[in-house]
Amino acid sequence: MYGWHGRLLRVDLTERTASIETIDPKICRDFIGGRGVAMYYLAKEVDPLVDPLSPENKLIFATGPLTATPAPTGNRYMVVTKSPLTGAITHSNSGGDFPTWMKRTGFDLFLFEGKADSPVYLWVNEDQVEIRPADHVWGKDVPTTTDALLAETHPEARVACIGPAGENLVLMAAIMNDKHRAAARSGVGAVMGSKLLKAVVAFGNKNPPMADEAGMRNLSVTISKEVGVDVKKGSNLREYGTAYVPQVTNTLGILPTRNFLQGTFEATSQIDGVALKNTYLIRHTPCYRCPISCGRLTEVPEGKYKGKGEGPEYETIASLGSACGVSDLAAITRANYWCNELGLDTISTGMTIAAAMEMYEKGYLTEEQIGQPLRFGDADAMIAMIQKMAYRQGFGNELAEGSYRLCRKYGHPEIAVTARKQEFPGYDPRGSQGMGLLYATSNKGASHMEGDVAYEEVFGVPVKIDPLTTEGKAALVARFQDAFALIDSSGLCVFLAVRYVFNKDVMIWPIRLTQLMNHTTGANYTPEEIMKAAERIYNLERVFILKAGSTEDTLPPRMLQEPLPDGPAKGKVVELDKMLPEFYRIRGWDEHGVPTREKLAELELLEF
Amino acid sequence: MKVYVKLIATYQRLLPPDASGNAIEVDVPEGTTVAQVLLPYGVPLDDSSVIVLNGRMTDLNTPLSEGDTVAAFSAIAGG
Numbered sequence: 001m002y003g004w005h006g007r008l009l010r011v012d013l014t015e016r017t018a019s020i021e022t023i024d025p026k027i028c029r030d031f032i033g034g035r036g037v038a039m040y041y042l043a044k045e046v047d048p049l050v051d052p053l054s055p056e057n058k059l060i061f062a063t064g065p066l067t068a069t070p071a072p073t074g075n076r077y078m079v080v081t082k083s084p085l086t087g088a089i090t091h092s093n094s095g096g097d098f099p100t101w102m103k104r105t106g107f108d109l110f111l112f113e114g115k116a117d118s119p120v121y122l123w124v125n126e127d128q129v130e131i132r133p134a135d136h137v138w139g140k141d142v143p144t145t146t147d148a149l150l151a152e153t154h155p156e157a158r159v160a161c162i163g164p165a166g167e168n169l170v171l172m173a174a175i176m177n178d179k180h181r182a183a184a185r186s187g188v189g190a191v192m193g194s195k196l197l198k199a200v201v202a203f204g205n206k207n208p209p210m211a212d213e214a215g216m217r218n219l220s221v222t223i224s225k226e227v228g229v230d231v232k233k234g235s236n237l238r239e240y241g242t243a244y245v246p247q248v249t250n251t252l253g254i255l256p257t258r259n260f261l262q263g264t265f266e267a268t269s270q271i272d273g274v275a276l277k278n279t280y281l282i283r284h285t286p287c288y289r290c291p292i293s294c295g296r297l298t299e300v301p302e303g304k305y306k307g308k309g310e311g312p313e314y315e316t317i318a319s320l321g322s323a324c325g326v327s328d329l330a331a332i333t334r335a336n337y338w339c340n341e342l343g344l345d346t347i348s349t350g351m352t353i354a355a356a357m358e359m360y361e362k363g364y365l366t367e368e369q370i371g372q373p374l375r376f377g378d379a380d381a382m383i384a385m386i387q388k389m390a391y392r393q394g395f396g397n398e399l400a401e402g403s404y405r406l407c408r409k410y411g412h413p414e415i416a417v418t419a420r421k422q423e424f425p426g427y428d429p430r431g432s433q434g435m436g437l438l439y440a441t442s443n444k445g446a447s448h449m450e451g452d453v454a455y456e457e458v459f460g461v462p463v464k465i466d467p468l469t470t471e472g473k474a475a476l477v478a479r480f481q482d483a484f485a486l487i488d489s490s491g492l493c494v495f496l497a498v499r500y501v502f503n504k505d506v507m508i509w510p511i512r513l514t515q516l517m518n519h520t521t522g523a524n525y526t527p528e529e530i531m532k533a534a535e536r537i538y539n540l541e542r543v544f545i546l547k548a549g550s551t552e553d554t555l556p557p558r559m560l561q562e563p564l565p566d567g568p569a570k571g572k573v574v575e576l577d578k579m580l581p582e583f584y585r586i587r588g589w590d591e592h593g594v595p596t597r598e599k600l601a602e603l604e605l606l607e608f
Numbered sequence: 609m610k611v612y613v614k615l616i617a618t619y620q621r622l623l624p625p626d627a628s629g630n631a632i633e634v635d636v637p638e639g640t641t642v643a644q645v646l647l648p649y650g651v652p653l654d655d656s657s658v659i660v661l662n663g664r665m666t667d668l669n670t671p672l673s674e675g676d677t678v679a680a681f682s683a684i685a686g687g
C-alpha cells in the first residue's frame with residue numbers, strides 16, 4: 001500500500017498483550033485515515049452506550065496518510081474515543097513531533113482496549129512492542145514523566161502521556177505530547193487514565209512509500225513557498241502565534257468575557273500577542289517541519305508566576321484570561337503551564353472556573369463551599385482552582401466534572417455555557433451566527449475544531465462573510481464540518497489546510513488536498529469522492545452519538561435568550577431556529593436530526 | 609471630525625511611531641470614507657485584509673461619522 005501502512009497495533013491492557021492487524025485497504029480509502037478510520041473501528045467495536053471510563057470503552061490514537069510526509073503541516077494525530085465529558089464521540093487533535101514519530105513506528109493506529117491492573121506505558125520501537133510498568137511515574141506531572149520515559153527508552157523517541165488530571169479521571173483531562181502539546185478536549189486523558197495507561201512512547205524509521213513522490217514533493221514545495229511569501233509579508237501566526245486573536249475577537253465583540261456575560265474585555269491589550277511578544281516570548285516553536293510556526297516558547301522570569309513552557313495560545317487567553325476576568329498576562333501564562341504540566345484542557349478548565357466565578361459572584365456558591373473567595377479577576381484563586389481540579393481536592397472535585405454538571409448540581413444550569421456538555425471555545429456565537437450552529441450540531445460538543453466557520457466569519461479566510469447574519473450558514477457549516485473531517489483524517493493541520501489547500505471560495509473545496517492525498521496514497525480520489533468520504537465520517541459519528549443518547553442540537557439559554565449587552569454584536573442572540581431546519585435538510589437528516597435511511601445508504605453506512 | 613483607526617497585530621507597525629497601542633485618533637473632513645481613512649497607513653485594501661467599521665462588516669466606500677472606529681487586520685486565521 002501507498003500512504004497508509006495498513007497496520008493497526010491492538011493493545012489489550014487487561015491481558016497485557018499487543019497484536020498487529022492489517023487494516024482493510026477499502027476501509028482506508030473509504031474513511032481516509034486518522035479520525036475517519038479510527039471512527040470506523042470505534043463504531044465497529046464499541047457499544048455507543050458504554051460507560052466512557054469503563055474497560056469496555058476503547059481509546060484510539062490515529063495518524064493520517066499525510067502524517068510524516070513532505071506535505072506542509074503533515075504532522076497531526078487524532079485521539080478518538082467516547083468522551084466522559086460529553087457522552088458523545090470525541091476526536092481530539094494534536095501536533096508537535098509525536099504524530100510523525102508515531103507514524104514512523106510502522107502503524108497507522110494504536111488501539112487500546114480493556115484496563116491494566118496497575119499503571120503501564122506502551123513502548124513502540126517499530127515492531128518491538130512492550131507494555132511496561134509505569135508505577136514509578138504514576139502521580140508525576142507531564143514534564144517529569146516525559147523525561148523519565150525518554151531516559152529508559154530512547155533519547156530520540158517522543159512521548160504522549162497523561163498528568164495527574166488524567167489519572168484522577170478529571171473530565172477535561174488532556175493527553176499531552178512533547179510536554180507542551182495537547183490532544184486536549186473532551187476528557188481523552190481521563191479515558192487513558194481509566195485504563196491505567198500513563199504514556200505512549202514512539203520511535204522508528206518506517207514510512208509507507210508514496211505513490212508519486214516527485215509529484216508530492218513538487219506540490220509541497222509550491223505550498224511551502226506560498227506560506228513563505230505570506231510569512232515574509234508579515235504573518236500574524238508566525239509573529240504573535242494565535243495570541244493575536246484577542247484583539248480581533250474583542251474588536252468584533254465576541255471575546256468571551258466573564259463567563260460570556262460580556263463580549264468585550266477592557267484589558268485585551270494587556271493579554272494579547274503583542275503584549276506577550278513584548279514580555280515573555282522567547283521564540284516561536286514549530287511543530288515538526290511546519291512552515292507556519294505558531295507555537296510560543298515563553299518564560300515568566302520572576303515573581304510568583306515564575307515559570308517556563310509553551311503558550312498561551314488564543315483559546316487559553318480567552319478561557320483563563322477574559323472569561324475569568326483575569327488581566328494579568330503573567331498569571332495566565334503560568335496558569336497555562338500548570339494546565340500543561342497537570343494535563344488539563346485549558347478551554348474547559350478556564351470556562352468551568354469562569355462559570356464557578358459567576359456562581360460565586362451571584363451568591364449561588366459560597367466561600368464555605370469553595371473554600372475561598374472566587375471572584376472574577378482573581379488570578380490567584382483561578383490558579384488555586386486549577387491545581388485542586390487536577391487532584392480532585394476539595395472544591396476541585398466539583399470543578400473536575402465540568403461546568404455542565406457543576407452548575408446543575410448547585411441549582412443553576414443556566415450559568416453553564418456548554419453544548420453537548422462541553423464548554424465553548426473563544427468565540428461568542430451571538431456575534432458569529434455560524435459558530436452558533438456549529439457548536440449546537442458538532443458531534444464532539446462545542447468546539448471550533450469541528451468546522452471552524454470563524455475562518456470566514458471572523459478571519460476572512462478564504463473569504464470574509466458577515467458574522468451577524470444567518471443566511472447561507474447552514475450550508476457553510478455542513479461544508480466546513482465535512483472539510484474538517486477530511487483535514488483531520490488526512491493528518492494535516494487546519495491552519496495550513498483552509499488557507500492553502502482548499503479553493504478560495506466561500507464554499508471551500510479540496511482540489512489541492514485531493515492532489516496531496518493522491519500523490520501519497522495513489523487512491524485516485526476525485527474531490528467529490530473524498531468529500532463524500534468526509535461526509536461518511538461525519539455521518540458515522542452522528543449515528544454513534546445519537547445511539548449514545550446525545551440527541552440535542554441546542555445551545556444554552558444565555559446564547560438563545562440573553563442578548564449580548566455590549567460591543568458590535570450588542571443585542572444579538574444566536575438565531576438557531578433559523579438555521580437548524582435548513583441544516584438538517586442539507587445534511588439529508590430528518591426533522592429530528594437523524595440521518596435518513598437514504599442518506600446512510602448513499603454513504604454505505606447501513607451496517608452501522 | 610474625529611475618528612479612530614485601529615490596526616491589529618502585524619498591521620500595528622503601520623501606525624506612526626508616536627502612536628501608543630494599536631489605535632490612534634485622527635481628524636478627517638466630513639465625507640471621508642473607510643478606504644480614505646486607511647490610505648495613509650498602507651493597509652492593503654483587498655482580500656488580504658479584514659476591515660470593519662465599529663466592529664461590523666462594511667463597504668470601503670462608506671462615509672464615516674464622528675467617533676467611528678475603523679479596524680483592520682491581516683486575513684490569516686487561527687484560534
